[in-house]
Amino acid sequence: MADTIYLDNAATSFPKPDSVHDAVRDFYSKYGVNPGRSGCDLGLNAEQMIHNTRKQLSAFFNRSLVEAGVSKDPNRLVFTMNATMALNLIINGTVEPGDHVVTTRLEHNSVIRPVNHRVRDGAEATYVAPDREGYLDPEDLRKAIRKNTKLVIINHGSNVTGVVQDLQAIGVVCKDEGVPFAVDTAQTAGVLPIDMAECNISFLAFTGHKGLLAPTGTGGICVADDAEIRGTIFGGTGVRSADPYHLQEFPYRLEAGTQNLAGIAGLAAGLEWVEAKGLDNIYGHEMELLGLLQQGLEEICGVKICGTKNLSDRVATVSITVDNYDPSDVGTILDVEYNVQARTGLQCAPLIHEHMGTTPRGTVRLSVGPYNTRAHIAAAVKAIAEIAADRCPAANQPAAAITS
Secondary structure, eight states: OOEEEEEOOOOOOOOOOHHHHHHHHHHHHHHOTTTOOSHHHHHHHHHHHHHHHHHHHHHHOOOOHHHOOOOOOGGGGEEEESSSHHHHHHHHHHTTTEEEEEEEETTTTHHHHHHHHHHHTTOOOEEOOOOOTOOOEEEEHHHHHOTTTEEEEEEEEEEEOOOOOOHHHHHHHHHHOOOOOEEEETTTBBBOOOTTTTOOOEEEEEEEETTOOOOOOOOOEEEEETTTOOOOOOOEEESSSOOOOOOSSTGGGGOOOOOOOOHHHHHHHHHHHHHHHHHHHHHHHHHHHHHHHHHHHHTTTEEEEEOOOSSSSSSSSSEEETSSSSSHHHHHHHHHHHHHEEEEEOOOHHHHHHHOOOOOOEEEEEOOOTOHHHHHHHHHHHHHHOOOOHHHHHHTOOGGGGOO
């Protein structure tokens, strides 16, 4: 079988750097025990690894503070199992019955569902629509804010179309209105620079297993120094076990139980790989390939690109439909006949599909990662052209224009 052409990096990045594999193996083979639960050397080594990773990530999301010499408490970087858990903690820890939350029709179900559960329990929510290209007008968010608004929460980059929102402009609105600002960076952390202070971000939710190239089961929240949030999970912390209630100090306020320690070791290695490679280089490579992919797709009879075609204010994700095909059938043919891995359906973001008119079947999503090549793009375009040609005889074969 030919090598797999993996174009589903918006779901999880693949492959991972060798250094990530090595870090996970080293954790289990050298010091794979709980941190903070004993005074033994192995436990202290694990504790040091966790602390160092907090510091690395806190600095990564707060570059302007680091460069200005401002101390940022690394304990306000809390670990979770993924961005979904992080977003649940943010929403459930800031929005109570009677409160109002502003979000958008671009969101993933990791925001939509917890917000809807809060609404069912007595809160209120406003879902702001983007423009036809998928971009938000910050003034529309301002208009949606009320006296009882306790949170504005948006994604930085769409997992369906790749559109990237202007965090600085939206952060200004939230600061002006005195409302905490939460950002889902699942599609952008490790790809685009994000600075919490510059963008007035109160809560930054991230996942490890996408742009940060870490193992699955990793993620977290970076909490601004002036942001208030309640803890909503309780249990063991490894310290002060006699206390009858969960500890309020960070990171314990939002952490309970044993973390994915090996995953965090891999997350540290993934972050080091990203920083060594450089965000500009990673983003430039991925967007160059997206440009080739999009150019090839536009030449195919029967293929429609859904959402923006901009190659700026975007990450390297594109969604398409193919005339006379169900998206799931296109995905199956790509997989079985061409060994191209893509994602089909609604991508856990039903409201943006309603906005684009692609419900109920959704789209075929292709998302580029740092390990993709021009040859991968040429092969994927050629495969889609051949699939489309079966039901659109005038279809072209544009892949020849793309060289590896």
